[in-house]
Amino acid sequence: MAAVDGMQTQPPCDRIPEAVRRASPTVWMNPALDATASVLPGLATGRADVDAAVARWQRFAPLLARLFPEEGAGRIDSPLVPLEERLSRDVLDGADGRVLVKADHALPVTGCIKARGGVYEVLAYAEDLAARAGLLTEGRSYAAFADPEFRALFARHVIAVGSTGNLGFSVGLMGRSLGFAVEVHMSHDAKAWKKQRLRELGARVVEHRGDYGAAVAAARGAFAGRADAHFVDDEDSVDLFLGYAAAALDLQRQLAESGIAVGPAQPLFVYLPCGVGGAPGGVAFGLKLLFGDAVHPVFVEPVASPCMLVQLAAGLERTVSVYDVGLDNRTAADGLACASASMLVARTLEKLVAAVVTVPDDALYRWLRVMWTEAGLRLEPSAAAGFAAAGRFAATLPAAVGAAATHVIWTTGGAHLPAEEFEAALARG
Ligand SMILES: Cc1ncc(COP(=O)(O)O)c(C=O)c1O
Numbered sequence: 001m002a003a004v005d006g007m008q009t010q011p012p013c014d015r016i017p018e019a020v021r022r023a024s025p026t027v028w029m030n031p032a033l034d035a036t037a038s039v040l041p042g043l044a045t046g047r048a049d050v051d052a053a054v055a056r057w058q059r060f061a062p063l064l065a066r067l068f069p070e071e072g073a074g075r076i077d078s079p080l081v082p083l084e085e086r087l088s089r090d091v092l093d094g095a096d097g098r099v100l101v102k103a104d105h106a107l108p109v110t111g112c113i114k115a116r117g118g119v120y121e122v123l124a125y126a127e128d129l130a131a132r133a134g135l136l137t138e139g140r141s142y143a144a145f146a147d148p149e150f151r152a153l154f155a156r157h158v159i160a161v162g163s164t165g166n167l168g169f170s171v172g173l174m175g176r177s178l179g180f181a182v183e184v185h186m187s188h189d190a191k192a193w194k195k196q197r198l199r200e201l202g203a204r205v206v207e208h209r210g211d212y213g214a215a216v217a218a219a220r221g222a223f224a225g226r227a228d229a230h231f232v233d234d235e236d237s238v239d240l241f242l243g244y245a246a247a248a249l250d251l252q253r254q255l256a257e258s259g260i261a262v263g264p265a266q267p268l269f270v271y272l273p274c275g276v277g278g279a280p281g282g283v284a285f286g287l288k289l290l291f292g293d294a295v296h297p298v299f300v301e302p303v304a305s306p307c308m309l310v311q312l313a314a315g316l317e318r319t320v321s322v323y324d325v326g327l328d329n330r331t332a333a334d335g336l337a338c339a340s341a342s343m344l345v346a347r348t349l350e351k352l353v354a355a356v357v358t359v360p361d362d363a364l365y366r367w368l369r370v371m372w373t374e375a376g377l378r379l380e381p382s383a384a385a386g387f388a389a390a391g392r393f394a395a396t397l398p399a400a401v402g403a404a405a406t407h408v409i410w411t412t413g414g415a416h417l418p419a420e421e422f423e424a425a426l427a428r429g
Pocket of ligand 1 (some may be wrong): 081112113114164165166167235273276277278279280335336338373380382383412413414
């Protein structure tokens with residue numbers, strides 16, 4: 001690689017491994033990975049921000065319990081499910097280690113990890129509006145956010161979002177529950193049933209012929225500068241990021257309750273399906289704050305849409321999309337069909353992501369079927385990505401790491417899949 005006066009002269013695409021450009025499954029070890037303690041102080045976001053996000057979730061627990069009484073006591077969190085030994089071994093392709101599933105595919109309220117960010121950002125916006133309108137009096141329970149005077153305020157405001165489907169649903173459901181007008185801009189690959197359920201909520205769905213990035217850009221442009229509107233920017237929102245990051249504390253508590261230690265000799269590997277990067281980025285960031293170098297976030301992307309891998313490998317001096325390296329961004333994992341990564345996430349996680357693993361669609365379908373028949377997990381293709389990656393990643397680990405390691409596969413959506421969609425996906429496995 002040639003460098004002149006410290007400037008990078010190699011074209012970014014040349015830095016992308018040949019196998020990635022051929023859409024071959026790849027395990028990419030992040031060469032920029034650095035010691036957590038040296039990276040975190042240089043970032044704009046830190047522990048205090050995540051603690052503030054956790055506190056906001058807690059303030060809103062009475063509201064969530066009021067709006068969704070059947071969904072638990074106001075907490076949006078999922079169980080941590082241990083896999084039995086034989087299945088763990090299959091997931092790790094014969095390697096030693098304990099495997100648990102962080103079951104966000106069955107997350108309360110929306111059945112998808114995107115609720116952690118999307119619901120959180122709607123709540124943050126609602127809180128800001130209510131504060132400015134003088135509705136937040138000392139000691140008043142946040143359950144009042146569902147009262148008519150709050151709803152009347154929210155009804156005068158629009159929340160807009162660009163989405164492949166699941167973020168739109170999370171924002172749409174929460175926004176509509178509070179009385180906001182909601183407009184969801186969706187890409188050509190968004191599933192018809194995801195559009196339909198949004199319309200049933202009373203959200204306006206705007207369909208775009210372009211991809212996810214085009215839908216986001218159109219929505220951003222349409223709502224820029226409007227005082228009565230809030231645009232949830234999947235590519236660039238700190239609130240979304242913090243909503244996801246708060247999940248790390250849930251995992252920390254659940255690991256402790258299960259008696260699972262995490263430390264230098266007991267590494268934690270966490271497999272996170274990655275689309276634009278917000279959800280995996282936020283969770284990985286939160287985990288790094290809590291576990292430092294003992295946690296190894298592994299992002300998982302479809303072979304046709306490895307936008308985060310491409311961006312991190314190319315370097316952050318300029319944006320690079322999967323189209324730039326000859327890939328077509330066509331994948332069965334609709335939630336992961338993003339051509340360009342969030343630069344907010346790429347910059348924040350540049351030195352914290354351990355690896356990115358790319359997986360083909362047939363492996364997603366295969367694991368979707370296996371996890372249904374062997375463990376009763378109802379996943380959508382995107383959510384099966386971690387299973388398709390763990391064995392290949394575990395094969396790169398020294399044997400000595402094996403037995404003491406914990407692998408957490410984050411499943412990210414699927415519980416609300418309509419029966420016919422799920423049956424069709426099962427049939428392809
Ligand atoms: C089911 C599912 N998993 C994972 C993701 C990835 O999240 P992000 O796009 O924030 O990387 C998405 C995004 O929509 C999704 O729908």
